[in-house]
């Protein structure tokens with residue numbers, strides 16, 4: 557593949573926008589969950605939640621759907637190992653609705669995708 561063709565096939569900033577946003581906000585949502593459920597405070601998270609954060613970031617880095625990404629919750633293949641899948645589901649259930657006050661645009665786009673997903 558020529559350098560020119562490679563450049564053309566690289567995703568644009570706009571196409572990666574949702575992927576980057578999810579990568580930025582997943583740690584925020586896990587921390588929110590940890591504070592509410594595991595008694596941590598400030599920038600602190602418990603060991604289990606730190607492990608989950610690292611795993612979620614690793615999965616996002618390896619994600620084959622980075623371009624115009626949909627939320628992991630609505631992914632058909634869901635690449636998470638079962639134990640992490642259950643943990644992240646609990647995080648989404650707890651932190652998702654709470655994001656309305658801190659990150660309303662993100663929270664609303666999550667709801668819109670959920671409605672589209674349920675219609676499929």
Ligand code: SF4
Nearest residue numbers: 615619628631634635
């Ligand atoms: S669950 Fe799906 S969208 Fe999320 S990181 Fe894995 S493959 Fe990508």
Ligand SMILES: [Zn+2]
Nearest residue numbers: 590594602605
């Ligand atoms: Zn925790």
